[in-house]
Amino acid sequence: MVKIVVDAMGGDNGSSVVVSAIKQFLKDNNDVEITVCGKKEELSELEGKCVVIDAPDIVPMEAGALEVMRLKNSSMNVAIRTMKEIKADAVVSCGSTGGFLSAATINLKLIPGVKRAALVAPFPTKIKGKNVVILDIGANNENSGEELAQFALMGKLYSESVYGVKQPKTYLLSNGAEEGKGAPEVKEAYKILKESGFEGFSGNIEARYALSGEADVVVADGFSGNIFLKATEGMAKIMSGMIKSAFKKNLWSKIGYLHVRKGMKEMSETLDYKNTGGAMLLGINGNVIKAHGSSDEVAFYSALRVAKVLTEKSVVEQIKKGLENA
Amino acid sequence: MVKIVVDAMGGDNGSSVVVSAIKQFLKDNNDVEITVCGKKEELSELEGKCVVIDAPDIVPMEAGALEVMRLKNSSMNVAIRTMKEIKADAVVSCGSTGGFLSAATINLKLIPGVKRAALVAPFPTKIKGKNVVILDIGANNENSGEELAQFALMGKLYSESVYGVKQPKTYLLSNGAEEGKGAPEVKEAYKILKESGFEGFSGNIEARYALSGEADVVVADGFSGNIFLKATEGMAKIMSGMIKSAFKKNLWSKIGYLHVRKGMKEMSETLDYKNTGGAMLLGINGNVIKAHGSSDEVAFYSALRVAKVLTEKSVVEQIKKGLENA
Structure with a gap:
């Protein structure tokens, strides 16, 4: 049995998407036990399916x-403490990243030797089915x-x-591929990785090639990392919107859409963060998963899958x- | 007469795109005089149309x-010095950004009171015809x-x-919209702008909304800023590639394309950096324009237009x- 604790509150879309996601996830996974923390009256649909802990703040x-x-x-703190108390395997929240990081670090501690936790997530790349792991996408300033x-x-x-x-x-994300490019901390990291003979270290990569499938x-x-995440997200959204309006122009363009619907769907599936959704707070002594603040049911479901x-x-x-061993 | 000095060398696509762009630009603008610096033998087509200065390095x-x-x-240094000597209005290069910045700062100096020069460029937004000015996109580390x-x-x-x-x-680009979000320098800048009552200061903006047309x-x-620039560029390129292959799938999708061709063209024109192309090194005592390193003829033409x-x-x-007055 995989035991997951869920903070049901704090997301942009309220607890109802979390409730639906949990119901579906439990239907699909009979080897999972979920404990959910939040406003009890909003979680009544989960009674009998999960342990529900009332934590209305x-x-x-x-x-x-x-x-x-x-x-x-608060539901977030209660969820993290509950995870520890019942020795659950993972905790998931779509609430404040900074809050989740603080509460998790204080309650679960960092893995011995870890200087800072980092938020890590897989990103889709140009190459179908290949992800690239990017960190830190927003745990630190x-x-x-x-x-x-x-x-x-x-x-x-x-x-x-x-x-x-x-x-x-x-790779190190930088403003140029050559050694010696980048902010001071990038140059320093380059030196450390090079001198220590870090296995697989391939140098700097520019933001435009980060999703090329090479890394x-x-x-x-x-x-x-957070600028990178949100810049790609924003651009994808702008282009999707433009594509949609191009197809809506007139009857002919609508007919055109029917012919490329499949290809377009493939594209949005490849690029949709919801399908890879759920970022881990790497470095904390426990599986701590941050779902996107604006998670819908699909995205939260995906975060539960990541936890598992x-x-x-x-x-x-x-x-x-x-x-x-390092 | 607007006098422009051009460094013809150092771009990824060689001097030929620069030569073609200059020819076309002079054809379209009879109130412009161009002096061009570079390998003389590669610039022979410009003889009689421009002053050509041999600077092969x-x-x-x-x-x-x-x-x-x-x-x-080098052609870059000669171009900047020539600009100063002949009192030209602007200098344009598609060579190394760092090199251009150093050479321009040393030869032309910063505007009195300016701490650092910044690379500034207009970006397309979701709103047709509206640009957003973003700086610094890569002059500093x-x-x-x-x-x-x-x-x-x-x-x-x-x-x-x-x-x-x-x-x-x-706006200040940050990892959250709220005051108090961001890297230490962002927080400091927020404080300075707020306390000085900076006219139009609207707080922080997340990368995903930078191109929404609000700012x-x-x-x-x-x-x-450079990560932002290249992340959006990279994402746009990946999506364009995917759209193209969606349309190439079969005969029906090809027919589909015919129906949305106009809408798609509008999108790529809106988002194409080439059409806004040419970033200014703002803060230097002179009009110093950096064309994209991988400029083609259209992009370099656009940089000349920016110079004018x-x-x-x-x-x-x-x-x-x-x-x-500040």
């Missing part, structure tokens, strides 16, 4: 670390070169254990071992 | 500041909060003088005045 999206700690009985070098190691271990990639090609792991500081996979692949154990 | 793409200075007789605040001022003056925007809405000016440090517009709008004078 919500951590606001913009909450800082201190505020999160003050909100002891700034990172040192040493932290980036450690992210490279954690990213590599993640790619190996979750995707079974052998000798993942690991298995791309490392960035949390601020730039990370448990089955023993990612935290792999990271621990990898860090010990 | 090329600044390599990855050149650092010191190397650029050593290459005194890191910036302080004070520098970001000054970029905001230069960006605002640029938006006003080039696009005639009244009270441009100016007139978006300010970033040179590293994150910046001259006609007296952008450098406007920045000087604006800084004096």
Whole structure:
């Protein structure tokens, strides 16, 4: 049995998408037990299917670390503490990233030796079926070169254990491919990785090639990584909107759409973050999964699937071992 | 007469695209005089149309500041010096950004009071015909909060003088919209802009909304700005490729394409950087225009047009005045 604890509150779309996702997930996976924390009256559909814990307070999206700690009985804090108490395998939330990071770090601690946790997620690439693991996409506001070098190691271990990639090609996200390009911390990380003979280290990569399918792991500081994530997301959305209106122009274009519907659907499936959804807070001593704040049912379902996979692949154990041997 | 000096070398596509762009530009603009620097034998088609200065050395793409200075007789250095000597209005190059920045700063100097130059370019937005001015997209590897605040001022003056925007809405690129989000330098810049009552300052903007058409000016440090630029560029390219293959699937999808060709063309024109092409090195005492390294004829033509517009709008004078009054 895989035991997952879910924080049902704090997402942009309310608890109802979380409830639907859990119902569907339990239907599809009979080897999973879910404990859900949140406003009890919103979770009545889950009674009998899950353990429901009433925790009506919500951590606001913009909450800082201190505020999160003050909100002891918020669904987020209760979920994390419950995970620890019942020795569950994973915890999932679509609430505030900063709040989730603080609460998880304080309650579960970092893996010994880890300097900073990083938010890691697989991104779709140009090559169908191939993902690239990118971290940190938003757990930190700034990172040192040493932290980036450690992210490279954690990213590599993640790619190996979750995707079974052998000798993942690991790059640093930078403003130029050549050695010596980049912000000071990128240059420092480059030096550390090069001098330590980091297996699979392939140098710098520019943002325009990060999704080309060449890289298995791309490392960035949390601020730039978040810019990257949201820039690609924004551009994909703008283009999808434009494509839709191009097809809606007149009867002929509508007929045109019928002929390319399949190809277009394939594209949006390849690029849709919802299908890869669920970012892990890598470096924390436990499987802590952050679903997108604006998750719909599909995206939250996908985050639950990530929680299950990370448990089955023993990612935290792999990271621990990898860090010990580094 | 607008006098433009062109560095014909150093681009990814060689000097031939530059030669074609200049020929076409001179045909379309009889109020422009061009002086071109580069390998004389590659510029023979321009004899009689421009002043041609033989400067066969090329600044390599990855050149650092010191190397650029050593290459005194490179086409890039000669172009900048020539601009100064003949009192030309603008200089254009598609060579190394770092090299161009160093050479321009040393020869032309910064505008008095400017801390750092920034690379600024208009980006297309979701709203047809509306651009957003983004800086710095790659002149610097890191910036302080004070520098970001000054970029905001230069960006605002640029938006006003080039696009005639009244009270441009100016944002800081960040990992969250709320005050207090972002890298330390973003927080510092926020404080400076807020406390000084900066006209039009509208707070932070996430990367996914930067091209939504809401912002007139978006300010970033040179590293994150470059990640943003290349992430959007990369995503647009991946999607275009996927759309093309969706249309090429079979006879029916090819017929489908015929029906939406116009809409698709409109989209690529809206999003094509080539049409807005040519980034200015803002803050330098002169109109210094960087064309994309991989410029084709259309993109380089567009950079020449930018050079002419910046001259006609007296952008450098406007920045000087604006800084004096700040």
